[in-house]
Amino acid sequence: MIKPRTTPGVMELLPRDQIAFQRMLDVIRRNYERFGFLPVETPVFELSEVLLTKTGGETERQVYFVQSTGALANAAESDGSQPELALRFDLTVPLARYVAQHEHDLAFPFRRYQIQRVYRGERAQRGRFREFYQCDIDVIGKDTLSVRHDAEMPAVIHAVFSELGVGEFTIQLNNRKLLRGFFEGLGIAEGERQALVLREIDKLDKRGADAVRATLVGPDFGLADNVADRIMAFVQVRSNSHADALARLDALGSGNTTLAEGVAELREVIGLLKAQGVPETDYAVNFSIARGLDYYTGTVYETTLDAHPQIGSVCSGGRYENLASSYTKSRLPGVGISIGATRLFFQLREAGILSTAESSVDVMVGLMDEARLADSLDIARQLRGAGINAEVQMEAKKLAKQFQYADKAGIRFVVLYGEDEAARNVVTVKDLRAKEQFEVARDDLARTLRVEIEQQRAMGGV
Amino acid sequence: MIKPRTTPGVMELLPRDQIAFQRMLDVIRRNYERFGFLPVETPVFELSEVLLTKTGGETERQVYFVQSTGALANAAESDGSQPELALRFDLTVPLARYVAQHEHDLAFPFRRYQIQRVYRGERAQRGRFREFYQCDIDVIGKDTLSVRHDAEMPAVIHAVFSELGVGEFTIQLNNRKLLRGFFEGLGIAEGERQALVLREIDKLDKRGADAVRATLVGPDFGLADNVADRIMAFVQVRSNSHADALARLDALGSGNTTLAEGVAELREVIGLLKAQGVPETDYAVNFSIARGLDYYTGTVYETTLDAHPQIGSVCSGGRYENLASSYTKSRLPGVGISIGATRLFFQLREAGILSTAESSVDVMVGLMDEARLADSLDIARQLRGAGINAEVQMEAKKLAKQFQYADKAGIRFVVLYGEDEAARNVVTVKDLRAKEQFEVARDDLARTLRVEIEQQRAMGGV
Numbered sequence: 046m047i048k049p050r051t052t053p054g055v056m057e058l059l060p061r062d063q064i065a066f067q068r069m070l071d072v073i074r075r076n077y078e079r080f081g082f083l084p085v086e087t088p089v090f091e092l093s094e095v096l097l098t099k100t101g102g103e104t105e106r107q108v109y110f111v112q113s114t115g116a117l118a119n120a121a122e123s124d125g126s127q128p129e130l131a132l133r134f135d136l137t138v139p140l141a142r143y144v145a146q147h148e149h150d151l152a153f154p155f156r157r158y159q160i161q162r163v164y165r166g167e168r169a170q171r172g173r174f175r176e177f178y179q180c181d182i183d184v185i186g187k188d189t190l191s192v193r194h195d196a197e198m199p200a201v202i203h204a205v206f207s208e209l210g211v212g213e214f215t216i217q218l219n220n221r222k223l224l225r226g227f228f229e230g231l232g233i234a235e236g237e238r239q240a241l242v243l244r245e246i247d248k249l250d251k252r253g254a255d256a257v258r259a260t261l262v263g264p265d266f267g268l269a270d271n272v273a274d275r276i277m278a279f280v281q282v283r284s285n286s287h288a289d290a291l292a293r294l295d296a297l298g299s300g301n302t303t304l305a306e307g308v309a310e311l312r313e314v315i316g317l318l319k320a321q322g323v324p325e326t327d328y329a330v331n332f333s334i335a336r337g338l339d340y341y342t343g344t345v346y347e348t349t350l351d352a353h354p355q356i357g358s359v360c361s362g363g364r365y366e367n368l369a370s371s372y373t374k375s376r377l378p379g380v381g382i383s384i385g386a387t388r389l390f391f392q393l394r395e396a397g398i399l400s401t402a403e404s405s406v407d408v409m410v411g412l413m414d415e416a417r418l419a420d421s422l423d424i425a426r427q428l429r430g431a432g433i434n435a436e437v438q439m440e441a442k443k444l445a446k447q448f449q450y451a452d453k454a455g456i457r458f459v460v461l462y463g464e465d466e467a468a469r470n471v472v473t474v475k476d477l478r479a480k481e482q483f484e485v486a487r488d489d490l491a492r493t494l495r496v497e498i499e500q501q502r503a504m505g506g507v
Numbered sequence: 508m509i510k511p512r513t514t515p516g517v518m519e520l521l522p523r524d525q526i527a528f529q530r531m532l533d534v535i536r537r538n539y540e541r542f543g544f545l546p547v548e549t550p551v552f553e554l555s556e557v558l559l560t561k562t563g564g565e566t567e568r569q570v571y572f573v574q575s576t577g578a579l580a581n582a583a584e585s586d587g588s589q590p591e592l593a594l595r596f597d598l599t600v601p602l603a604r605y606v607a608q609h610e611h612d613l614a615f616p617f618r619r620y621q622i623q624r625v626y627r628g629e630r631a632q633r634g635r636f637r638e639f640y641q642c643d644i645d646v647i648g649k650d651t652l653s654v655r656h657d658a659e660m661p662a663v664i665h666a667v668f669s670e671l672g673v674g675e676f677t678i679q680l681n682n683r684k685l686l687r688g689f690f691e692g693l694g695i696a697e698g699e700r701q702a703l704v705l706r707e708i709d710k711l712d713k714r715g716a717d718a719v720r721a722t723l724v725g726p727d728f729g730l731a732d733n734v735a736d737r738i739m740a741f742v743q744v745r746s747n748s749h750a751d752a753l754a755r756l757d758a759l760g761s762g763n764t765t766l767a768e769g770v771a772e773l774r775e776v777i778g779l780l781k782a783q784g785v786p787e788t789d790y791a792v793n794f795s796i797a798r799g800l801d802y803y804t805g806t807v808y809e810t811t812l813d814a815h816p817q818i819g820s821v822c823s824g825g826r827y828e829n830l831a832s833s834y835t836k837s838r839l840p841g842v843g844i845s846i847g848a849t850r851l852f853f854q855l856r857e858a859g860i861l862s863t864a865e866s867s868v869d870v871m872v873g874l875m876d877e878a879r880l881a882d883s884l885d886i887a888r889q890l891r892g893a894g895i896n897a898e899v900q901m902e903a904k905k906l907a908k909q910f911q912y913a914d915k916a917g918i919r920f921v922v923l924y925g926e927d928e929a930a931r932n933v934v935t936v937k938d939l940r941a942k943e944q945f946e947v948a949r950d951d952l953a954r955t956l957r958v959e960i961e962q963q964r965a966m967g968g969v
Contacts, residue, residue, distance in 0.1 A: 049608035049834040052554055052592060057605070059612050060545035060619065067546050079891045081868045081898025083916075084525045088517035088638050089551060089594075089624065095509055109573050111594070113628025117572055130514060132551075132573065143519070146511035150521050152915040156898060157522065162551065166575025176550050193880070193901040204891070320881040322888050372511040406543045418655070419782040426784045429541045429666070436543025436618060439655040453614040454545075 054167065054175035056387050061455050065402035066390050069209065070160060073180045073384060076204045077158035080197065082182045085157045087139040089164075090130040095142055097131065098371040107165045108134055132164035136181045136383070137368075144185055145372035153187040154194065160386075174387055183381030185368055190378045192310045195344040195364055196317030198382045202348055202360050203323045205384070211398050213351040214359075216327060217283075219334035220311040220344050221363070226304025227279060227297070227332075231272050242266065243335040246280050250333075250357070254281065280333035287325035290315050294330065307343075314344055342366045346382060356392045360384045403478070404455035405434055407498055411447045412438040413463040420462050424472065424490065431491035433498065452477060457501075458494060462487070516629065516637035518849050523917050527864035528852050531671065532622060535642045535846060538666045539620035542659065544644045547619045549601040551626075552592040557604055559593065560833040570596055571628045571637075594626035598643045598845070599830075606647055607834035615649035616656065622848075636849055645843030647830055652840045654772045657806040657826055658779030660844045664810055664822050665785045667846070673860050675813040676821075678789060679745075681796035682773040682806050683825070688766025689741060689759070689794075693734050704728065705797040708742050712795075712819070716743065742795035749787035752777050756792065769805070776806055804828045808844060818854045822846045865940070866917035867896055869960055873909045874900040875925040882924050886934065886952065893953035895960060914939060919963075920956060924949070 051057055058066055078084075090111050097108065110128040133139050136159045144155060160180045167173050182201060184194045199216045206214050228239050242261070249257055254277060260266065261273045268276070284290035294308050294315075311330065318328055336345045343364035350356055362382030369377050393399035408428055410421045421437050428435040436456075438447050451459050461473040471484045474494070485493045513519055520528055540546075552573050559570065572590040595601050598621045606617060622642045629635050644663060646656045661678045668676050690701050704723070711719050716739060722728065723735045730738070746752035756770050756777075773792065780790055798807045805826035812818055824844030831839050855861035870890055872883045883899050890897040898918075900909050913921050923935040933946045936956070947955045 046836070047557055047560055047833055049557065049604045049831070050554065051550055051604075051608075052552065055550035055552075057549055059609060060547060063546045063548060078867050078896050079894075081871075081896060083522035083867060084529050085522060086525060087519055088513055089626075090514065090517075090638075092512065092514055095511065098509055107576070109575050109592075110579055111571050111573055112590075113571050114569070115628065117590070128574075128579070130571075142511045142513075146513075147521060152912050164551075166577065176552075191902050197899075197901075317880075317884065320884045322885070369511070371509055374508070405540050405545060409543075418779075422779065422782045423784070432541075434540050434543060437659075439659075440653050450614050 052175070054173060056174065056177065056391070061401045061404060064405045065399060066386075067405075068402065069390060069399075070178070070180070070386060072208045073205055073386065074158070074160055076201060076208060077160075077180070077182050079204065080156075080182075080201050082156045082158035085140070085143060085159045086161060087133065087136075087143055087159070089162075090132055091139060091142065093127050093129060093131045095372075096133065096138055097127075098138075107167055108132070109164050109166045133161075134165055135163050136161060136179050137183075137381075140181070140183060140185075141369035141377075142372055144377060145369040145375070148373060148375060153185065154190060155185040156182070157185075158182045162387075172388070172391075177385060177387035180384040180386050181381060183368075183379050185377050185379040188376050188378075190380065192313055192343065192364075193317055195310070195380050196314045196321065198344075198346060198362060198380060199314075199318055199328055200321040200323055202346070202382060203327055206348065206360070211350055211359075211393060212353075214327065215329055215349055215351060216323075216360075217329055217331040217334050217347045217349065218311060218314065218344065219330065219332055220307040220314075221335070221341050222303050222343055223297070223307025223311060224332070224335060226301050226307050229303060230300050231275060233268075233272075240339060242276070246276075246333055247335045249280060250354075282330065282332045284330045287315065287319055290328075290330045293332075310343055336361060336363055340365050344380065350396075350398075353392075353396050353398070356396065359389050359392075402455070403457055406436050406454065406456045407433050408435040408458040408460055408494060409447070409451045409454075409456045410435060410437045411444065411451075411459050411461045412441045413444060413461060415441045417462060417467070420467070424460060424462060424487070427491045428494065431495050433491060433494055448475075448477075458497075460490065514637070516635060518636065518639070518853070523863045523866060526867045527861060528848075529867075530864065531852060531861075532640070532642070532848060534670045535667055535848065536620070536622055538663060538670060539622075539642070539644050541666065542618075542644075542663050544618045544620035544663075547602070547605060547621045548623060549595065549598075549605055549621070551624075552594055553601060553604065555589050555591060555593045557834075558595065558600055559589075560600075569627045569629055570594070571626050595623075596627055597625050598623060598641050599645075599843075602643070602645060602647075603831035603839075604834055606839060607831040607837070610649075610835060610837060615647065616652060617647045618644070619647075620644045624849075634850070634853075639847060639849035642846040642848050643843060645830075645841050647839050647841040650838050650840075652842065654775055654805065654826075655779060657772070657842050658776045658783065660806075660808060660824060660842060661776075661780055661790055662783040662785055664808070664844060665789055668810065668822070673812055673821075673855060674815075676789065677791050677811055677813060678785075678822075679791055679793040679796055679809045679811065680773065680776065680806065681793055682769040682776075683797070683803050684765050684805055685759070685769025685773060686794070686797060688763050688769050691765060692762050693737060695730075695734075702801060704738070708738075708795055709797045711742060712816075744792065744794040746792045749777065749781055752790075752792045755794075772805055798823060798825055802827050806842065812858075812860075815854075815858050815860070818858065821851050821854075864917070865919060868898050868916065868918045869895045870897040870920040870922055870956060871909070871913045871916075871918045872897060872899045873906065873913075873921050873923045874903045875906060875923060877903045879924060879929070882929070886922060886924060886949070889953045890956065893957050895953060895956055910937075910939075920959075922952065 109132040111130040112128045162176050163179050202216050245257055258273050258277050261268045282293055284293050294312050299305050334345050334347050341363035345363035347358035348360040364380040366378050368379050410425050412421050425435045425437045457478045459475040470487050472487050472490050473484055475482045571594040573592040574590045624638050625641050664678050707722055720735050720739050723730045744755055746755050756774050761767050796807050796809050803825035807825035809820035810822040826842040828840050830841045872887050874883050887897045887899045919940045921937040932949050934949050934952050935946055937944045
């Protein structure tokens, strides 16, 4: 006998939690489609040579390689070279490969969404997953891509998180050119040095302002006090309204060309956010946002839940200049965001924002009398025809047991049709949630429950 | 520069094909939920020790093992023992592990659906996939499970394939006890020998009746001519109506206990099929169906498309006596079916039953004049609010280019709002599918298109 268990670092849910998670994915997908993004799915494994274009990095140390039994046997006798296949570790590299491979069959700007699991060969620890969902959208241009597309991302974020019903949130915006220009203005012109300062600033929320300032004037950076002061004042800017955001940008002055470009881009993005009807309470400029990745070149985004800052960013992304330089000579600039749904789901549950769902089964048709099974099946058929998810008790077990099953499974309605009901051509409905019971004509059952269920759905969040 | 490509044996689709595939999965999922099945997802990899309980079989030769970079480095110096993780090769073993692991948290009978990809380390060849979707449902009982649940499976198959719109199909039913009883009556009583005969019979559609009969009277089996004749007559039975199915069962007589049990079970299943409203044209008994797997013990199913017999079974399954004997002492009988969606999708395309979908994007809001971008965004916001998928041209490129994009992307409606339209507070709508153009008041746009789109959806199949 083998102990049934999964490997650490993976998410496996009981059905009612899986339903809650699935609803979250459905909301994300529905909104991605609403904004005109097209579905793409890529294989879980890529050729290692294609996936691992940049060798020796953090990424490659975490990759999972895949080998069939045969390949494994051969490898044992071989030189220990890299296996042929590896699991994707994000959705960005597969997107780059996909766009380069299918370039001539795609219409640009190419708008795709992708909701799939990704894999990291990490040491298992709390909050770190070896397998987790990413939900990405990107717009990819051929040769050029207007900065206006950068304004679509926060509109999608707004639609998704509003429908998820996770309370107030703020989409925080910044621009890497603005950051670079600002640092150039302070004499921190060299790219590598800027990157190091940006990386420090990225730790602001975790380490606090004092610790970051101390590092900046300390031996590693050796910045003058007044320069450190200006940096610290700059990175603590958070706008509190649309007008304030524009004023904060104006206050930066024209400065150098890079700064001016960054300011102009961010101003355009914010203007288009307003034009899309995103409420000004839900976005802000935040000059400390740099995103750790060197990858981003313009607009950058993070999204935080106002009542739960400890969760950190629940949706991030930004603008990049060239998606697929490893695979094609075509210049493919893009902008995108990503929601790490597995981590988000756990965090929302821990924060008490999300709870176990009711069942996806709306109705259980109980069975009081073996002779009535055909009636039960017919009732279920009518319910299903009306778009109601229904299951049937196939055996006339004790009624208490049937109710116990429905209760444990989280099913809201139990429908009964016994001798008494048959005589009057009605069904008895027990609403286990409202703890009430009513009768309805057999022919009206589906219509009646349809109304109840739609009311419930209209009221529920995720 | 690295050539962008995928490994052979995987399915990767262009967006419009992905949309068609996604709709197929959505239909399957919706119908599984309609019949009260609950979602389960399991990790892509299982612990090898847990996954590979039966060693040395066909399965293990095809499994993909997974190793992180670190584990791979260690393995190179080690004894070459089996890697810790392996990719699932079906959804049945993960289900068994899941039910055994979470037994005390589940309500029985446990009804689950699972739609995920599975992996086989096969040599790549036409029609063989290394990665493919399986869409499974199973009902698992604790200790016992009424044969009545066997009748739910064909009802679900009927609902799924009706909505998929793949033309006429037949759900073929048989029962392993009926088969075993019949062979016992012919003196073929030994289990292993029965299994060999059943395996031959399973090849009936591929090899033809003459070849199978020749094998049965040949040196491997050595059956008498009259025994072979009775087998051949038996396995060519196909009922052509509900009454005929019952008559075919009656004609088998009572025979031995096993035969009688099988006949009684199949009779009950067929009776309940009728009670569920499945039309009698859509199911038949077929005594040749055995399913290759020794795993099944009672009812077995196959589903064929009437106009495309060459495709073979598009949905199969059956009843088994004990799901998880490797993991728990609890007796867990079950019944289930599986749709191999990836293979099915390719076959339906090859047979011309399924074609590339229109875009999931319903409307493109064109841009004739840079100054009207805010209007475009507002129009899109209203469309999205009405549940319409819309994208916006963010730059006022040449109109011909915008139309070219919409056409290539398969978007049905292009909406234009220029100076002329603004003056009259209308929008121009071009229906690229119907090749017609009309104007509508700006405030009525969403309502008008909603009606058009719902009509289209009501008419479309997948």
